[in-house]
Amino acid sequence: MKAVLPAVLAIIFAGTAHAGEPLAERDLLERELAHELAPVKSMSDLEGLIASGIEKTPLHALSTGAQVRFLQSLVFTENGLASFYYEDMQRELDATEAYRILSLFGAQNSTRAIPGIRIASKSDELIMTPAADGGDHVGYLCHSRATCMESPSFICTLNC
């Protein structure tokens, strides 16, 4: 974990140095930590997860078709999950179930960017508590060469 601290600090300062809405330091720290602890950070991790059985993961909360659509939508960068398709999660899950799925990728902080997701429990409310700008761009997909491209029902995360 020693190597993590400089990276975390670098991200904090990079975030606050942005000319846009300064990203909350706490949010950046949480995102970095979530990425460090995430079981799936790469394609090979994802293959392993699928091979071990989706039914053993939070993904089982999604219908089969929705699982496929979600997994096919994932875009990774070296910083972690950069884009995902949220529409099926919005339709089929509550915020806690979506949070559990996104936690697999260290992207649980992006749950609150999902518009209109069901809030039915205390944990849903806590997850969806508004926070400072988290850097998620709704309706956009992280595209090659570090660009956000309009795509309905996608979220382009801070990792793009």
Place this chain on the structure above:
Amino acid sequence: MDKARQSLGVFLALLCVLNLAVASVRSSPEEQRFNLMLKAERDTLGLPSTQRMRVMEETYENLFPGSADTDPTQLSDAELGFNFRSTYIAAHFSRRLHHFAILSAQLSELESRGAANEDQRRKLHETMMALRLFEKADEYRARHPDLGLPAIPEIVTSKVLVDDGPLVYRVHRSDFKLIRDTAPIKDGIRIVAVVHPSCNPSRRALSDIMLDRRIWPAVRNVTQWMTPQGARLDFQLLQKWNREHSEVEIKIPDSVRDWPMLTDWSTPHFYLLKDGEVVDEFMGWPSDGGNQQRLLELLGRGGLI
């Protein structure tokens, strides 16, 4: 690999892994067609925005031939739900009233059955916003106060508009208003920067540009900072941004069809225009070093440095 991006590799490998899963899904023809719309959306990612719009429109027309004549009453709730999702994607890319009309008819049928949901109503409203059907969107919002749909700002015209460029909306500094204006890009050397404050690469670019002593003086007076057309106005976000960055006022285009010289609206994307024609362009702002050198080249081509 550019920014160590793995998306293509991820997708191709994942397709192999998911083959069994896909094969095991017993999906309806409507769900299969919706999946094909999503596939087309992914497959066209490398294309310029305008070409992508065209391909997506064609894909929809091929998957749903004569869709305007299809009787939605013949479909089950689930089938109609998938068709609605497909039409929503088509309308998003085409920005055509034709697709909006189909979407409206599909939702009306679902409403008449008591089978419509909030997500579908939000999508119809988003489509109205994307097509700049502001009055209709405001009426719809008033009819559905429980959805928490975004209010439409008052749209005002504060001066006589001249024909020096496409119609844009400027965000009022303090009031809940959009000001109709034009973006003067028809004459001389101009830069159009397509950016968005919620896009992380855009934020990196804007930060680097404003801090760069070679670039900032060259761009500050000749650049139109534009968002994509988008289904969301992001009024509060843009108002805050523009208040805090008065020299980088980001504006909203009325319609990307008024900007035929711009083939791509990914963010960030930089265009150098001479008398309204594109003479240089590039997109992206990688986290490992940005794109200052490329922007300096563009500025050099325009004689701006």
